[in-house]
Amino acid sequence: MQLPVDLFHWVLSALPIAALAFFMIQLRWGAQQAGAMGVIVVTGIALLFFRAPLETLGVAGAKGVWDAVSILFVIWPALLLFHVMKRAGGYESMRRGITAMSRNELFIIVALGWVFTSFLQAVDGFGTPIAIVAPLLVAFGVKPIYAVAIPIIAHIWAKFFGTLGVGWLATLQVVQLDESTILATALESSLMLSFQALMGGFTVVWMYGRWEAVKHGWPLVLIIGGIQALGQFPAVLVDPALGAFLPATAALIALFPLSRWRRYAEPAESIVRRPAMSVSHTGLSADTARSVPPMSTLTAFFPYILLSAIATATSLIGPVADVLGRFTVGFPFPGTATGFGVVTEAQDTYSALAPLAHPGAGLLVTAVVTWVLFVRRGYERTWQAGLAVKDRSTLVSLLITAIPASVPIVTFLVMASMMNHAGQTQTLALGLSAVAPAAVYAFLANGIGAVGAFATSSSTSSNVLFSDLQVNVAQIKGLPVSTILAAQSAGGALGNAIAPANIVMGASTAGINGKEGIIMRKTLPWTAAAFAVTGAVTVALAYL
Amino acid sequence: MRALVLNKTMYLGVSFVLLLVSLPLISAGTTAGASAEVPAGASGPGAGLLWAGLVCLAVGIVLLPIQRLLTGTDDEDPDSPDDD
Numbered sequence: 001m002q003l004p005v006d007l008f009h010w011v012l013s014a015l016p017i018a019a020l021a022f023f024m025i026q027l028r029w030g031a032q033q034a035g036a037m038g039v040i041v042v043t044g045i046a047l048l049f050f051r052a053p054l055e056t057l058g059v060a061g062a063k064g065v066w067d068a069v070s071i072l073f074v075i076w077p078a079l080l081l082f083h084v085m086k087r088a089g090g091y092e093s094m095r096r097g098i099t100a101m102s103r104n105e106l107f108i109i110v111a112l113g114w115v116f117t118s119f120l121q122a123v124d125g126f127g128t129p130i131a132i133v134a135p136l137l138v139a140f141g142v143k144p145i146y147a148v149a150i151p152i153i154a155h156i157w158a159k160f161f162g163t164l165g166v167g168w169l170a171t172l173q174v175v176q177l178d179e180s181t182i183l184a185t186a187l188e189s190s191l192m193l194s195f196q197a198l199m200g201g202f203t204v205v206w207m208y209g210r211w212e213a214v215k216h217g218w219p220l221v222l223i224i225g226g227i228q229a230l231g232q233f234p235a236v237l238v239d240p241a242l243g244a245f246l247p248a249t250a251a252l253i254a255l256f257p258l259s260r261w262r263r264y265a266e267p268a269e270s271i272v273r274r275p276a277m278s279v280s281h282t283g284l285s286a287d288t289a290r291s292v293p294p295m296s297t298l299t300a301f302f303p304y305i306l307l308s309a310i311a312t313a314t315s316l317i318g319p320v321a322d323v324l325g326r327f328t329v330g331f332p333f334p335g336t337a338t339g340f341g342v343v344t345e346a347q348d349t350y351s352a353l354a355p356l357a358h359p360g361a362g363l364l365v366t367a368v369v370t371w372v373l374f375v376r377r378g379y380e381r382t383w384q385a386g387l388a389v390k391d392r393s394t395l396v397s398l399l400i401t402a403i404p405a406s407v408p409i410v411t412f413l414v415m416a417s418m419m420n421h422a423g424q425t426q427t428l429a430l431g432l433s434a435v436a437p438a439a440v441y442a443f444l445a446n447g448i449g450a451v452g453a454f455a456t457s458s459s460t461s462s463n464v465l466f467s468d469l470q471v472n473v474a475q476i477k478g479l480p481v482s483t484i485l486a487a488q489s490a491g492g493a494l495g496n497a498i499a500p501a502n503i504v505m506g507a508s509t510a511g512i513n514g515k516e517g518i519i520m521r522k523t524l525p526w527t528a529a530a531f532a533v534t535g536a537v538t539v540a541l542a543y544l
Numbered sequence: 545m546r547a548l549v550l551n552k553t554m555y556l557g558v559s560f561v562l563l564l565v566s567l568p569l570i571s572a573g574t575t576a577g578a579s580a581e582v583p584a585g586a587s588g589p590g591a592g593l594l595w596a597g598l599v600c601l602a603v604g605i606v607l608l609p610i611q612r613l614l615t616g617t618d619d620e621d622p623d624s625p626d627d628d
Contacts, residue, residue, distance in 0.1 A: 414563075
């Protein structure tokens with residue numbers, strides 16, 4: 001490979017990402033148009049300056065479309081579940097039940113937006129936590145922008161070891177490490193992710209009610225954050241694949257005794273300013289507020305209990321996971337090459353998808369079972385009869401919301417795939433490693449992981465792309481391999497807070513398509529702070 | 545044509561279908577009939593499929609900013625009280 005790693009080509013490599021961010025955040029274009037512009041920019045740069053043949057870009061584009069299918073397989077069933085619940089009054093029932101469980105708004109938002117989201121990430125991933133929790137928070141009265149931003153930030157710590165260790169296992173596939181380095185990487189990753197857990201918790205609380213909320217909620221944050229953060233260390237010693245699942249489950253269980261603590265059982269009178277909440281606690285129209293939901297709170301929660309059970313069973317029970325994972329689908333692609341020697345191998349089945357083992361299957365089963373149950377019990381008919389303005393049919397509503405959510409995700413992944421096949425992603429990382437002194441590189445290492453996650457909307461993909469490069473650079477610069485690899489993993493996690501596909505997913509289920517740039521404005525400051533903290537921890541581990 | 549451009553679900557749906565259709569076309573077009581002597585791709589047996597796939601991919605992508613340029617907006621509610 002003879003990639004030109006000079007300033008000119010480095011800037012060109014960064015242009016598609018900069019263009020995407022510019023159109024979304026500065027110009028407030030919708031994600032689909034911004035993503036399309038990103039694809040157009042990367043295509044032009046690849047053809048003109050990176051000697052990428054048109055056929056190579058075509059193959060890359062098709063692979064990007066296939067990469068998106070895995071995410072769409074979560075979005076469509078999640079939106080189906082959302083509309084089934086909405087048409088039957090499920091969210092109104094849930095909101096009333098949650099309000100009855102605890103009268104402390106902050107506690108409920110922490111429970112749903114942080115703890116439950118993290119648990120879902122630990123067992124499922126693929127964007128499921130955001131797609132599920134965002135509408136729950138909206139139902140509770142959280143403003144839609146915050147209903148998306150809060151779970152996005154709060155679940156970041158569980159990304160790397162989440163989905164029962166998929167990211168961790170994928171990383172081990174692409175690097176060759178001895179046992180001691182593997183263990184050190186797991187422990188140092190846990191340390192860096194611990195800071196993200198605590199930062200996520202405090203940010204959620206601050207978003208809810210600013211400094212008054214922090215003063216009220218700091219014991220809760222330290223307890224939950226402590227369980228999540230410190231729980232990782234014994235968990236990874238048992239099996240890194242459980243590094244998020246065990247502490248996330250422990251934190252979920254801890255909610256029950258914590259809800260009995262008077263401080264968090266009663267409303268927090270000291271928190272007056274609540275910018276994350278709608279004006280009315282219901283956040284609903286007067287029409288809906290008058291209607292009594294036709295189902296009990298337990299019935300309303302049934303889909304989420306079922307989903308958690310399916311996700312846990314299919315992931316944790318080995319024989320079940322093996323059987324479900326046997327059926328796979330995928331497309332063949334030829335090898336490609338550019339004029340600069342960037343080569344990708346031919347594959348008979350590119351990125352094989354196991355549809356029965358995928359979280360989308362569990363979501364689809366949950367959505368269909370819930371739909372049948374609600375229709376047969378007459379919930380949908382009863383709830384719609386009480387509304388002055390009826391909702392559209394479930395399937396029409398699904399198409400109207402799922403298509404606008406799907407298109408930008410396809411464009412983002414097409415863009416990421418083209419950047420990778422043309423060598424632009426590699427140029428970005430190689431350029432950074434070439435100019436930065438060892439200490440500076442140590443600080444910036446997690447930024448490479450974050451860029452990878454931003455471009456692909458996947459911490460796993462970021463680790464697959466950059467782990468080998470990070471290990472090589474660490475060895476050249478005399479930095480500890482485990483520390484730099486942990487930084488890559490932590491960066492791949494935190495980059496998801498600004499990953500466009502994640503934001504689109506949340507925006508679609510929260511009913512605010514087109515507001516992706518505004519959501520990103522909420523998550524970007526946290527991402528920058530987490531990057532700086534992770535960088536400082538990396539330098540400390542490398543030199544102390 | 546006007547309805548396609550003005551109706552958000554319609555133009556996004558067309559774009560989505562074109563992008564999805566490009567996947568099997570490009571895969572088949574670049575691997576169909578490939579062998580050591582006759583490479584697949586732009587000059588191989590699957591050339592027609594490949595070019596069809598590339599056109600679908602290109603139109604599916606370009607349709608999106610063109611819609612915005614023709615109508616000036618893609619948002620249904622550009623301003624919202626939740627934007628703080």
